Amino acid sequence: MEIAAVVFVVFLLAVAFITFFVLKRALKMAIRALIVGIIILVAIVGGASLWFFGSDSGVKNPAVIKKKK
DSSP states (O other), X not given: OHHXXXXXXXXXXXXXXXXXXXXXXXXXXXXXXXXXXXXXXXXXXHHHHHHHHHTTTTOOOOOOOOOOO
């Protein structure tokens, strides 16, 4: 799941970078920075949640073995 978190963050950072330059002529700097900041915030929160909550999904507890008396 760590790879998915990294890919998610990198993808949204690329989206933020592209958005910043696409909106270069259309919007003022403050609005552009706000939109890019929101995208980066979503990337950080989503990546962190994937990293922390998804990392234990593949781990299984060992089977309980009862000893004969």
